[in-house]
Amino acid sequence: MKKLIILGGGYGGMTLLSRLISNLPYNIMVILIDKAPYHFLKTEFYALAAGTVSDEHIRVPFPKHPQVSILNAEVASIDRSVNAVNLVNGESMEYDDLVIGLGCEDNFHGITGAAEFTHSIQTKSKTQKTYTELNNLAAGAKVAIIGGGLSGVELASELAENRPDLNITLFDRGSTILSSYPPKVSAYVEKWFKDHHVKLHKNSNITLIEENTVFNKEDPLPFDCIVWTAGVMPSKIVADLTVEKDKKGRIILTNLHHLPADDKIFVVGDCASLNLPPSAQLAEKQAEQVAAVLIARWKGAKPPSLPPIKLKGVLGSLGKKHGFGFVANTALTGRIPRILKHSILWKNKNKKKS
Ligand SMILES: Cc1cc2nc3c(=O)[nH]c(=O)nc-3n(C[C@H](O)[C@H](O)[C@H](O)COP(=O)(O)OP(=O)(O)OC[C@H]3O[C@@H](n4cnc5c(N)ncnc54)[C@H](O)[C@@H]3O)c2cc1C
Structure with missing residues (x-):
């Protein structure tokens, strides 16, 4: 029997499996x-943190098969010299082929105090802690969300809708939030925030975080809870691996998605250096290609020729009724993108369950 080990059952790992x-x-x-x-739908962690969904609604059981084992354990490291994965519990497991799909963690960009004094929505357990913190805030409490990209915007809006009694401030270093989207989208989202009394601090420069204090351009601002959504980097296991990486720490791969120097090790999702920004959609599409490569190899066939990955676009939510997106080169705002996002989410969830 040959053994394939998949590290991580997120969007990449689950699709591959x-x-x-x-x-x-x-x-x-x-x-x-x-x-x-379980496989958790990370794209919904903003709602878990804001308290508008429970974890039961955003999880999917791993599939069952007589030749597949699911091991609920934490990976500590990968030892390429002996083709083995080391677990935090001290066990070690050898592989014939390995797929790394361990996702990403917060990138604090070296800002002192950010790791210690901010809350996260990058893992399920950290998101649940963030929820507890936010949920226990008294009316009128001040919340800072640092980072006005997709996850920061979704969290700020979901929280504003669920807890209109809180004073929420969203910090972004750009002159506009959602800077990678068309101006129409940014303008719509900024107006939504104005209408929902979410304060925007654009052109901010966070230099230091202390307990309950955000220093913006050295200016100390007091908050009751601070949440970090200002950037990600690949998992620490990947950071510790001595292989070729891009400037963002993602692993450089061949066009068949394995290491250039080791065709037994594939990488999917946020840990992989690809031509498109990391996303759940990208992780899934790439995993489909990795599956095609492995299946061909197991059959003794030639590797498949893999087309460039194309994505359908991106959709974001502003609370439960409004949304935004950029699909087929078209900026979308209002109820339609929200309905689309909701229906795609539940279609995907049901597909994964079946
Ligand atoms: C709030 C938010 C909203 C987002 N919205 C969107 C969106 O609308 N559209 C979109 O396309 N993308 C979105 N993303 C990005 C998307 O979630 C990621 O790009 C996607 O999850 C990457 O998939 P992955 O398979 O690489 O990693 P993940 O889905 O993160 O899976 C990694 C898996 O590895 C496991 N793992 C990690 N470390 C270890 C370890 N040491 N040992 C064992 N297991 C481990 C984790 O438990 C997890 O199951 C969003 C992200 C966030 C945080």
Whole structure:
């Protein structure tokens, strides 16, 4: 029996597993290792933090198959010299092929105090702690959200709608929030925030965080809770791996998605250096290609020729009724993108469950 180990059952790992299950030769066994007991829909963590969904609504069980084992454990490191994965519990597991899909963590950009004194929405357990903190705030409490990209905007709006009694401030270093979107989208989102009494601090420069204090351009501003949404970097396991990486710390791969120097190790999702910005959609599309490569290899066939990955666009929410997006080169604002986002989410969730 040959052993494929998949590290991480997020968007990349889960899609890969689902694709492989219907094509598994009798002599291949698969072990998926994840520290979480379910596949969690990370794209909904803003709602988990804001208290508008429970974790039960954003999780999907891992699929079952006689040749697949799901191991609920935390990975500590990868030892390429012996083709093994080391777990935090001290165990070690050898692989024939390995897929790394461990996602990302917060990037604090070296800002002192950011790791210690801010809350996170990058993992399920950290998001639940953030929820507890936000949920226990008294009326009138001040919340800072640092970073006006997709996740910061979704969190600020969901929280503003769920807890209109809170004073929410969203900080962004750009002259506009959602700077990678068309100006029409940024303008619409900024107006939504104005209408919902969310304060925007544009052109901000956070230099230091202390307990309950954000220093913007050296100016100390008091808050009851501070949430960090200002950037991500690949998992620490990947940071510790001595392989070639891009400027953002993502692993450089061949066009078949394995290491240039080791065709036994593939990387999917946020840990992979690809031509498009990391996203759940990208992780899934890339995982489909990794599955095609592995299936061909197991059959002894030539590697498939993989087309460039194309994405459909991106949709964001502003609370439960409004949204925004950029799809097929068209800026979308209002109720339609929100309805689209909701229906795509539940369609995907049900597809993964079946
Ligand atoms: C609030 C928010 C909103 C977002 N919205 C969107 C969106 O609308 N559209 C979009 O396309 N993308 C969105 N994203 C980005 C998207 O979630 C990521 O790009 C996507 O999750 C990447 O998939 P992945 O498979 O690389 O990693 P993940 O989905 O993060 O999966 C990584 C898995 O690895 C496991 N893991 C990590 N470390 C270990 C370890 N040491 N040991 C064992 N297991 C481990 C985790 O438990 C997890 O299951 C959003 C992100 C956030 C935070």
